[in-house]
Amino acid sequence: MKLTLNRSEFMQELQTVQRAISTKTTIPILTGVKITLTEQGLTLTGSNADISIETFLSADNEKAQMNIEQTGAIVLQARFFSEIVRRLPESTLTLEVLENNQVAITSGKANFTVNGLDADSYPHLPVVESQNAIEIPGHILNKIVSETVFAVSQHESRPILTGVHFVLEDQKLLAVATDSHRLSQRVIPLDSGDTTFNIVIPGKSLTELSRSLTDEEEAIQISIMDNQVLFQTKTMKFYSRLLEGTYPDTNRLIPSSFNTEIEFSVPELLQAIERASLLSHEGRNNIVRLAISEEAVVLYGNSPEIGKVEEDLNFASVTGDPLEISFNPDYMKAALRAFGDTSIVIRFISAIRPFTLEPTESKGNFIQLITPVRTN
Amino acid sequence: MKLTLNRSEFMQELQTVQRAISTKTTIPILTGVKITLTEQGLTLTGSNADISIETFLSADNEKAQMNIEQTGAIVLQARFFSEIVRRLPESTLTLEVLENNQVAITSGKANFTVNGLDADSYPHLPVVESQNAIEIPGHILNKIVSETVFAVSQHESRPILTGVHFVLEDQKLLAVATDSHRLSQRVIPLDSGDTTFNIVIPGKSLTELSRSLTDEEEAIQISIMDNQVLFQTKTMKFYSRLLEGTYPDTNRLIPSSFNTEIEFSVPELLQAIERASLLSHEGRNNIVRLAISEEAVVLYGNSPEIGKVEEDLNFASVTGDPLEISFNPDYMKAALRAFGDTSIVIRFISAIRPFTLEPTESKGNFIQLITPVRTN
Numbered sequence: 001m002k003l004t005l006n007r008s009e010f011m012q013e014l015q016t017v018q019r020a021i022s023t024k025t026t027i028p029i030l031t032g033v034k035i036t037l038t039e040q041g042l043t044l045t046g047s048n049a050d051i052s053i054e055t056f057l058s059a060d061n062e063k064a065q066m067n068i069e070q071t072g073a074i075v076l077q078a079r080f081f082s083e084i085v086r087r088l089p090e091s092t093l094t095l096e097v098l099e100n101n102q103v104a105i106t107s108g109k110a111n112f113t114v115n116g117l118d119a120d121s122y123p124h125l126p127v128v129e130s131q132n133a134i135e136i137p138g139h140i141l142n143k144i145v146s147e148t149v150f151a152v153s154q155h156e157s158r159p160i161l162t163g164v165h166f167v168l169e170d171q172k173l174l175a176v177a178t179d180s181h182r183l184s185q186r187v188i189p190l191d192s193g194d195t196t197f198n199i200v201i202p203g204k205s206l207t208e209l210s211r212s213l214t215d216e217e218e219a220i221q222i223s224i225m226d227n228q229v230l231f232q233t234k235t236m237k238f239y240s241r242l243l244e245g246t247y248p249d250t251n252r253l254i255p256s257s258f259n260t261e262i263e264f265s266v267p268e269l270l271q272a273i274e275r276a277s278l279l280s281h282e283g284r285n286n287i288v289r290l291a292i293s294e295e296a297v298v299l300y301g302n303s304p305e306i307g308k309v310e311e312d313l314n315f316a317s318v319t320g321d322p323l324e325i326s327f328n329p330d331y332m333k334a335a336l337r338a339f340g341d342t343s344i345v346i347r348f349i350s351a352i353r354p355f356t357l358e359p360t361e362s363k364g365n366f367i368q369l370i371t372p373v374r375t376n
Numbered sequence: 377m378k379l380t381l382n383r384s385e386f387m388q389e390l391q392t393v394q395r396a397i398s399t400k401t402t403i404p405i406l407t408g409v410k411i412t413l414t415e416q417g418l419t420l421t422g423s424n425a426d427i428s429i430e431t432f433l434s435a436d437n438e439k440a441q442m443n444i445e446q447t448g449a450i451v452l453q454a455r456f457f458s459e460i461v462r463r464l465p466e467s468t469l470t471l472e473v474l475e476n477n478q479v480a481i482t483s484g485k486a487n488f489t490v491n492g493l494d495a496d497s498y499p500h501l502p503v504v505e506s507q508n509a510i511e512i513p514g515h516i517l518n519k520i521v522s523e524t525v526f527a528v529s530q531h532e533s534r535p536i537l538t539g540v541h542f543v544l545e546d547q548k549l550l551a552v553a554t555d556s557h558r559l560s561q562r563v564i565p566l567d568s569g570d571t572t573f574n575i576v577i578p579g580k581s582l583t584e585l586s587r588s589l590t591d592e593e594e595a596i597q598i599s600i601m602d603n604q605v606l607f608q609t610k611t612m613k614f615y616s617r618l619l620e621g622t623y624p625d626t627n628r629l630i631p632s633s634f635n636t637e638i639e640f641s642v643p644e645l646l647q648a649i650e651r652a653s654l655l656s657h658e659g660r661n662n663i664v665r666l667a668i669s670e671e672a673v674v675l676y677g678n679s680p681e682i683g684k685v686e687e688d689l690n691f692a693s694v695t696g697d698p699l700e701i702s703f704n705p706d707y708m709k710a711a712l713r714a715f716g717d718t719s720i721v722i723r724f725i726s727a728i729r730p731f732t733l734e735p736t737e738s739k740g741n742f743i744q745l746i747t748p749v750r751t752n
Contacts, residue, residue, distance in 0.1 A: 080654065080682055087651045102683070109690075110651055114683030275463045275486055278456065306456055307478070307490030314485075 001072025001097040006065040017046035020053040032075040052239040073119035128230040133223040139216040152203035153179035163200035165247040183369040205240035258347035260320035270336040276301030277329035377448025377473040382441040393422035396429040408451040428615040449495035504606040509599040515592040528579035529555035539576035541623040559745040581616035634723035636696035646712040652677030653705035
């Protein structure tokens with residue numbers, strides 16, 4: 001293999017596949033990036049136990065300034081290799097595989113010779129059939145991920161809850177995540193033909209996927225196999241394993257009748273919650289208390305050691321019964337951030353039943369649920 | 377004590393004194409900021425075992441929008457208090473000391489009540505007589521610190537080497553730091569009258585001092601007592617303890633005759649050193665090798681596991697004997713960064729003797745020394 005190409009274009013590809021490469025893996029070759037050069041272009045592959053990423057830089061891409069002298073393949077230790085490429089002096093670099101899997105990296109007067117590994121010993125990526133692929137715009141996929149993934153469980157005690165549940169049916173894509181204390185569910189219409197699926201994708205994979213999808217406009221093809229999902233753009237394939245098991249029935253968790261409703265501006269409520277949580281974070285329970293009456297809506301936070309805070313909240317409207325309810329402000333902060341700069345309706349049944357949060361303008365396509373904390 | 381004032385001006389003062397406040401101190405009251413309000417203005421004080429900072433916000437300062445209703449003093453837990461102030465909703469805040477050292481912090485509809493401590497139990501700062509004060513512009517002080525402080529020892533085995541040695545005599549201020557592997561020495565002319573001193577200031581104190589001196593134009597007054605130094609601006613007093621003991625005689629370490637001289641552009645040499653150190657960092661010894669001959673100047677780095685690098689260096693001129701010398705590239709990187717974007721002359725005696733680095737234009741006022749590593 002011998003190739004000269006543009007350094008910054010190459011660097012970008014390297015950074016993308018590096019998202020899938022862990023330095024802590026127990027399989028040494030997976031600390032490497034696989035580099036495969038054909039007459040068509042350059043393929044980079046990175047993989048760990050959960051995700052694999054493959055990028056393709058076409059020989060036709062003018063920005064890449066590729067000069068292919070000899071095709072071939074090699075695996076290079078990813079972290080070092082990208083550090084080296086990043087610090088090379090010129091705008092292009094030359095890679096040449098020498099004897100014994102040694103690789104010469106040259107740029108200007110700088111000559112590196114690094115030890116590679118045989119590309120044949122790199123594991124094969126799963127084969128995903130794309131016959132049942134659906135397509136979704138990148139920014140929609142990113143949005144649905146960011147609106148749900150924060151609510152997955154961080155604990156491995158119930159592994160299925162560490163993923164986001166995606167259900168495609170009736171031309172609708174539903175995504176839901178819950179850690180059993182709070183839940184976030186998003187539904188979007190999707191022109192998906194006859195394709196249906198019901199899968200759970202690890203939250204961490206989705207976070208990495210979002211970071212890799214830099215072109216918001218691009219369409220993403222999603223294909224599913226028994227235990228793998230493939231997200232594909234023109235230049236990138238992103239594989240993730242699926243979580244096995246049955247996701248709990250979350251539909252029955254969402255209540256439908258309420259006794260108190262209140263409408264808030266999200267940014268204003270978020271700031272007040274942030275202030276209250278300064279003190280609650282120091283207490284043993286990390287809870288804040290919301291008191292709703294006809295006269296006022298007041299938020300309370302306190303910590304025996306530091307002090308207390310109380311704040312009269314601004315609200316757009318309030319209806320129903322007076323209520324005092326306590327909850328974890330961190331769940332509320334995460335929920336409010338997912339809504340963004342809008343207004344929401346919070347609906348309560350009682351101080352001990354989960355309450356719902358929905359954008360005021362929502363028609364049931366985005367709903368969140370938070371379980372309160374019993375204080376007596 | 378009762379006071380209303382501008383939040384962002386107050387926040388700035390708080391951030392400055394917080395540099396001196398540690399959350400890890402064993403003396404509880406030192407996790408607090410002391411707030412003292414007189415008719416003249418507001419004094420904030422923070423302190424730890426090494427440094428103390430006192431800021432003053434004048435009642436006449438229009439930006440501060442101060443409304444003094446009642447003078448007094450209190451100590452508040454610094455980290456929390458500044459988090460609270462940072463998140464308050466309005467552009468002004470009101471502080472009021474209630475009964476039992478409780479303090480009300482109010483801004484808009486947000487009402488905090490936090491537990492304070494009696495200001496009388498806050499330790500007194502040292503009294504430093506300013507009769508022998510000298511004056512130095514802020515940017516000069518910052519420069520002399522940044523040119524030397526990186527070379528102090530990070531190890532407590534020889535505590536005196538963790539400080540920078542300052543000697544003022546003959547209208548010259550000399551600053552020198554060494555960790556016994558490398559040394560950096562700066563001399564500046566200073567109109568200091570009859571004042572002389574010979575002190576060692578902890579490197580960490582100097583780093584914090586530099587961060588606190590934001591106004592480059594301002595003059596800094598330096599006063600010294602037995603075991604304390606005070607840096608004073610119009611609005612801030614910065615105290616540091618001095619290190620006790622005799623600083624080693626560094627003068628005799630600097631050689632004066634050489635066998636090889638070479639001139640480099642600092643940015644170019646720095647980049648090459650950074651490339652070579654990518655590999656040397658992985659080796660057991662972290663050394664790079666420089667080979668100087670009449671034909672070429674070549675830099676080598678290698679790590680048995682990863683590979684090797686060699687690079688023909690650009691240089692402005694070379695004279696004297698051929699030489700091969702090995703050194704720690706991290707010392708070289710730090711030295712080069714301290715020089716900035718200029719050209720330097722490196723002078724060698726032999727492969728086993730310390731070599732010097734000086735700006736080409738220098739007249740002996742800035743010199744660095746690096747001890748090579750013996751490789752056989």
